[in-house]
Amino acid sequence: MKNNDRNNLSINWENLLSQAGYRITQPRRTILDIIAETERPLTPVEIFDRARAKSAGIGLVTVYRTIEKLEELHLVEHVHHLGDCQTVFRSSEQHQHLLICTRCGSSHYFDGLEMEEQFKHISQKFGYQLTGHWLQLAGLCEECQKNLKKEQS
Ligand SMILES: [Zn+2]
Numbered sequence: 205m206k207n208n209d210r211n212n213l214s215i216n217w218e219n220l221l222s223q224a225g226y227r228i229t230q231p232r233r234t235i236l237d238i239i240a241e242t243e244r245p246l247t248p249v250e251i252f253d254r255a256r257a258k259s260a261g262i263g264l265v266t267v268y269r270t271i272e273k274l275e276e277l278h279l280v281e282h283v284h285h286l287g288d289c290q291t292v293f294r295s296s297e298q299h300q301h302l303l304i305c306t307r308c309g310s311s312h313y314f315d316g317l318e319m320e321e322q323f324k325h326i327s328q329k330f331g332y333q334l335t336g337h338w339l340q341l342a343g344l345c346e347e348c349q350k351n352l353k354k355e356q357s
């Protein structure tokens with residue numbers, strides 16, 4: 205994502221939140237920017253730390269509330285990362301799946317349409333009507349593979 209897109213995302217969120225009756229204050233705007241800009245899942249405390257570094261007077265409660273609102277509107281989702289289910293990441297626009305680096309958290313959405321077909325077959329095999337699935341891949345990104353090699357040599 206380019207810088208412009210990030211700002212657009214954050215502005216878009218801001219509009220959606222105010223349409224939903226949520227008042228956008230400066231602290232909340234800062235929190236939106238941080239989540240929209242970051243290419244990896246963040247814990248509420250990480251968001252809090254980054255927000256505080258940008259502007260003083262942001263409380264952890266505000267971070268949690270803002271995440272809650274974003275989640276209600278399906279703009280962010282909870283992600284399993286390093287044994288933590290509290291981390292949040294921007295949602296993809298369509299139904300997609302997430303690939304996460306277990307070392308640095310760098311994340312990418314992908315379609316995986318072939319898998320969707322497989323899931324249908326699996327559920328049919330057991331006589332289920334499929335209503336949903338949750339899927340996330342974990343791995344090491346290129347950068348982290350390189351760094352690990354350097355560390356080990
Ligand atoms: Zn990585």
Ligand SMILES: [Zn+2]
Nearest residue numbers: 299300301320
């Ligand atoms: Zn899927």
